[in-house]
Every structure is written in structure tokens, then in C-alpha cells.
Amino acid sequence: MSEELLKVEKLRVQFGAFPALRDVTFDLMPGETLGLVGESGSGKSTLARAILRLIPTTSGQVFFQGENLLSLRGAALRRCRRDLQIVFQDPLASLNPRMSVADALAEPLKIYEPALSARARESRIAEMLERVGLTADVARRYPHEFSGGQCQRIGIARAMMLRPKLLICDEPVSSLDVSIQGQIVNLLADLQRELGTAMLFISHNLAVVRHLSHRVLVIYRGRLVELAGCDALFAAPVHPYTRALLAAVPHPSGTLPGQVLTVSEDPGTAPANSEGCAFHARCAYARPACLLAVPSLEEVAAQHFAACHRWREVVYP
């Protein structure tokens, strides 16, 4: 059995009384792209930050390259961070406005390869800028001089400077125009092919996730509700929430399928009860029995898992 690059086990993150992540379990193989799809409040960004040790976790384990990531401290944690990088949603906000592009890209090198000469650093920076589709003269300038797409390329260059094994992308194209999103997505795909980086690609936009992912995870209100290979998920989604998400993407011909309207819009401001299925309040297939127990991920087809009590009725109506 091959070694997983990232293994998350029953991860739970609680902000006071609010359960942001509940019993999240999945793994990620080296070189694989795992798409994570969910809407606002689903906990997807919380998951990214929890894995990166940017926020504290309540319980559960995260193993990265075999090491127990959540228990590392100091130098050992820093060593791990070298292989675990992140690209953020707001490209401009994730760059220090007072640092030139050269300084921003040089920082990872200064932290992890302090012995490198200034000249060697410069050439690594120039090489990386070119790899992400920017010219070397960009280095002298400051983030506010660039467009959103260019800033995101800079952010990707910074994250990839040390050739990390895993790149977490937290909604990297959501703040860009639709016409530019493809540039960044294709860039990430190219980098993965060239450097063998694994990716956890987080997005609320299914269309974008489809292009990059080998497998796709769907998260709703802190719980995983579906996991499948990319083609299988888009061809035959099982969980009612996944189906609603797919139906919500406007079609180029301009017609909007009626299916999405079976899902009511407002999740309600009442907190989700820990009893039963979190999707119950919005689900067209819900029955009182759905409230009795939290559904767990069951294998509904080969390598395809869904957390729904009534999945058989959904798939075979």
C-alpha cells in the first residue's frame, strides 16, 4: 500500500460553541489533486488553516509525510512547513504591500536555505517568475502595481519557491474575472505536471474544480458528504447537495434546470444540530428518519462514497 502524503483523521475544529469541522477524514496521495467543494460556512477554509497549523484544532489527527503534524513544534514544524504551502483567495492581501516581489520571493529561500548567495537567490527568483508566466523585471516592483491575476501568479511563485510536496489552494481564482480564471488554473495544472506537487484545491465553483481534480470531496456544514473520482462525481453525483450544486451552475445556453429549486436557499441561522443529517432542512428527499443519526460515508459505487441515509432512493428513483 503506497504511503499517503496527507492523512486527516476525525479532525474536529470548534470555535466556541460553533462546530466548524466535524469528524473530517480523508487522505491525499503524492502528486494527486484533491478538489474540495463547499459553500460559505462549510468549513473548507477552516480545514486549510487547520492543516497548516494557522488555527488550533479541537481533536483529531493530521499526518503529513508520516509525521504527526499537530504535535510538532519549533524547528520540526518549520521543517514540515517547507513542504506544505498555501495560495490564498485574495492575491493582493496575501502579499506584504511594503515588500517588493523580489523580497517576497526571496523570503522562503532566506528561511530555509540561508547559505544561498544573493546571486543564486536572484537566479532562482528569475527562474520561478518565468515559470509562472511573468517576466524577470517584475521582481523590482510592488504588489499594488499588478492586476489580480498577476498578483496570484506571484503568490503561486512564492508558494512554489521551495518545491513543496503539497500545495493547498484556498479559492485561488474566486476573486478573479471568469475570463482570467483559466489562466491560473492551467498554470497550476502545468506546475503539477512539471514538479509533481500534490494539491488540495478548495473552491465553491464546481466548474473550476472539475478541470484540475483527480478526486473530489464535497463538504457541507463541517462534514464530508461525498467523495468520488472526478469524472464519476460529475457524471453521476449521489448526495442531494452535490446534485443541487451541479444544477446551480448556469448553462451557456441560458437555461437553468429546475432541479436546484428543490433545495431551499436559506440554511437558517439556527445552528445545525448534531443529531442527524446536517442537510435535512434543505433536502428534497428528507424524511424524519434522517434526523435520527448522522449519516456516514458509505460506498455507493466503486471508489465512490456518499453520506446520505436515502441514497438508494436518490440514485434509483
Add this chain to the structure above:
Amino acid sequence: MLLMSRSGRLTPALAVEKLGVQFPQPTGTIFAVREASLSVQAAECVGIVGESGSGKTQIFMAAMGLLAAAARTDGSVRFEGREILGSPPAELNRIRGSKLTMVFQDPMTSLTPHLRIGTQLAEVLVSHSQMSWHDAERAALRILERVRVPEPRRRLRQYPHELSGGMRQRVMIGMSLLCEPSLLIADEPTTALDMTVQAHIIDLFRAMREESRMAIVLISHDLGVVAGLADRIIVMYGGRVVESGRARHILQRAEHPYTAELLKCVPDLKGPRLDRMPSLAGQAPSPSSIERGWAFAPRCPRADARCRVERPLLREFPAAAHQVACHFPLSS
């Protein structure tokens, strides 16, 4: 009420003629809108599509008199036949918020955080139509029902932060409908919302279209959002209109290469998975850059030497209802 001009043709709800919007700065002028003409007929839904910096929002900010103080404008904007560009705020306030309304992208910052929803809604009616508070609150309840806010009575007493993004956007849309406007401008109304919520808001706009004779302008950088709603689509690039025509025609057979490229970027989840995600190469010109030849030429797959030097003018092609600004439209 449809206004007829003396020639007997219907007066458009909004008529923009050769509008230019500039922001003079010490570092150089910013040309937000270079020269744009468009019109919106009564009861029509027009989709305005373009990338960031194309000027699509600034045109309507100019119409509403919401431009920053430093802005300079030229050209004309007529609302129901009357010139409003450059009107003093006192005059604009008679139509803004009642006959001519606007809904913005981020509902959180458009609603006043410390006032209840009911108060904000009622205030609009009381200040514009001299209704009593009591009647205004009843009208507010009815509006919330019309925009399909669940538990409307409870919502009236809540504060904006207690509502979700989608709910707040519905409240904003409701607020803009209170005085039966002739024209509602929606600037990226769904961009900040989740996909399922977006679908519901689009559906709400569709219902509004069927119920009333209101004209709607829908601004977006996403053709997909506009596709299901618009009667006509106007495409903007670099502060200018580059294509304009009936929605069906544009969606099925766009004439301008830029529109065709934008269409390719609308994802088709039913179709096969593509190797490369479609996108446009390069980036949109910044409004502060100086126009040299035609700004789209560097990114256009059909451009040749002529396009780099000579900017194409907007002309009617292939038929009267359709306009394109291109030397080599797709069906030629």
C-alpha cells in the same frame, strides 16, 4: 406608463449617448469610460458584460450621479427623456431610490448595520412618497414576501448582520422595488454569493421580469449569469461598447471575437472534461493606459496589422438590431 416621444417611438428608460468618464490624476488621467452609447427600453432586461476595468459599472455610476468627486464626464445620459448627467444631487434625489434604483455587489456594506431591516425599508417609502410609518411598514412586509424572504415578519425586526448573504441581497432588491422603479440597475448582484444562492437570485430576477414592466440592467463579468435573463446583451471592453444585440443571437452566434472568447469561458458541466480550462490570454487594458490603436488587438485571435493601428468603430452588422465594433466580425 410608457412614454411616447413626439415621433411616436417609445422613449427608452435610459439613453446613454457618447458618454465619457475620466478621473484626472497627477500621474495621468484614468479613462474609466472612453465613449459609450447604449439604451435600455422600458420593460427590457439588458445584460452588460465585460472584464474588470471595462467601464461597465462606471457608466451606471455616472447615470446615478454616484461618481467620485474628482470625475469629469462628457456626453449625455437621459432617463425617461430627461437629461440627468451632471444634475445637482437635490434633483437626482427625486428619482434615485424611487424611479431609478441600484443594487450593488456587496449587500453587507449597502445596508446600514445599526438599523433594523424594517426601519430601512420603511424609511425609503416615507421619504419618497410621504406614506405614514404604519403604511410603510405594511408595504415593507409585502415587499419581503415578493422577494421571497422566508419568515418576513421576523426579518423585519432583525438587523443586517443576522441575515445570510443571500437574504441581505434579497432585502436590497426589495428595497429597490419599493417605489415601483422604471429602471433597476443590478451591479454584479450575485458575484459575492454562493452558487446555490446565486441560482435563486437569478430565478427571482426572472420572476420580477414576468411580474412587472420594469426595465432591468444586469451588470456582470460572467456571461453565464446574464445568459438566462437578458433580452439584449451589451459587451464592453476598454471603456467602449464592442458588441450589442439580442441575447439569443449573441449567445448562439456572436460576431465579435471578444464575445466569442467570453462565451468559451462559460463552463458546460454537461459536456466533456476539457484538458485546458478556457480563458483569455493576457489581461484587460488598465483604464489609465493610453489607447494605441485597438486595445483588444494584442489578445485577439483574428487581429492583423490593421487592428493594431486602427480602432474599429461600432456599426450595424449583420442586421439592424445588432452592432459590432470589429474589422473582421466572425460571420464575415
Add this chain to the structure above:
Amino acid sequence: MSAVQRLRSNIGAVCALAIIVALISLALVGPLFNPNNIESLDWAHVAAEPGLIGAHWFGTDRLGRDLFARTLEGTRVSLAVGLAASAISLGVGIIYGAVAGYVGGRTDHLMMRFIEVLSGLPLIFFVIFLTVIFGRSQYLLFLTIGAVGWLTMARIVRGQTLSIRQREFIEAAVASGAGSARIIFKHVIPNLLGPVIVYATLTVPQIILFESFLSFLGLGVQEPHSSLGTLIAEGAGEMEAAPWILVVPGSFLALLLLCMNILGDGLRDALDVKER
């Protein structure tokens, strides 16, 4: 529009800056044009009015000392104290505030309680105490005033740090493996310099005024040297008979303070506006 451009277009601030530069130049270079020095007593022209006799352009005081030389020296001393003490309070305050704000938790709690205790101590007694122990010297003056001025600076910097800490590029730096020291010095401090610079230019006049006050009380600069404060103290006693002894240094001080305040306001307007 960059901050520098905005500042340039603020005519008030530009004039204020020009006047400050002119005053500093005068203070440094002026004595070269005047044969008199601060100590020599001209018995022939005691308490003389400003005029051209004996090159006493600003007049002389009760002892016959030239007021031009003394005023310029006073300006030099006041400015030196103002700038040096501000530099000390800046340096200490920024580091203290940034560390407290970034590290947070109990450390922050303790550090801020310490500041609160110090703030509660009466300033004057502190200065008198230090002067009595260490005697009088210009350098001690810098230290004591600076040692007091850092308290408010630290509070301001801590507040700025708390809001910068939330920003995404700090998260990015943590995720990159940067240690706290690197983050504080390379990421936090460069981004709070805007408000800090503004506050610093507004504290320089406060400090000059405080020094003048101390010298007025007899705790600061000593004879034969002068600061604007000591000159004003002297001049106050001669107000009826020889008003210029008060008016000249008083005008210099007032002009200096006014221009620094205007410049500080201009800097704040130039730096605070959000870049569009």
C-alpha cells in the same frame, strides 16, 4: 496618487516644511554671519533694542549678551532635544508595542500593565528624581524625556499591530515558516510606519514644549547655554522693560511648533487615504 504627491499638493504642509528647514538652516549657519557669541558680555549695549549697532540684530539681554546668538543656540538645543528624545521614544516604543501586540496572550497582558503603571507615575517627580541622582546634562535630558515619551508610542504601535496581525500576508508569512522575530521586524513594523511617523511628528513639538517647561522651571539646560525655554523664562521677567527678550525666542518657539503641527497633520492626510 502616492503619499509624496499628496503631501506636495498640500500647500500648508509644504510651507510648514519649508519654514522648518529655514529655521534649522538659520540655527546651524546663522552664527557664522554674526561676530557675537553666546557668552560675551557687551557692557556698552546692555538690554539694547534690536538693531544694527554692534551687530546685535535681535538686541541684547540684561547682561549684554547677544540675543541673536543665544536664540539660535536655543533653537539648536530645543530641536536637538526634541529630535533625540523623539528618536528614543520611537525606537523603544515601536519595539515594545510590536512585540506586545504580536505575541499577545499573557506576555501582552503583562507588558501593557507595566506601561499602565508607568503612566500613572507623575512625570515631573520622575524627571526631578533622575536629575537629582544623575546631575544635569543634556544627554540625561534626552534620555529622561525619551524614556517618558515611549509609553504612548508603545500603545499606538500595539493597536496598529493588533489590526495588522489579522491581515492575510501575515498568515502567509507564518505558513512560509517565518519565525516571530522575522514577522515582527520584516512584516509588521514596516506596515505600521505610516501612522507612527505621523504620530512622531506630532510628538516632537510636545517634547520641545516639555523641555521648555522643564528649563523654565530650572531643571533643564544650564547657563551659559540656553534653550528656547530658558530664554523665554528670562524674557518673562523683562517683559515690561525689554519685551524683545521674550518676543524673539517666543516667536521662534511658536513658529516651530505651529509648523511641526501643520506638517504632522499634512503627513497624516497624505499617508492615511486608502489607495484607489
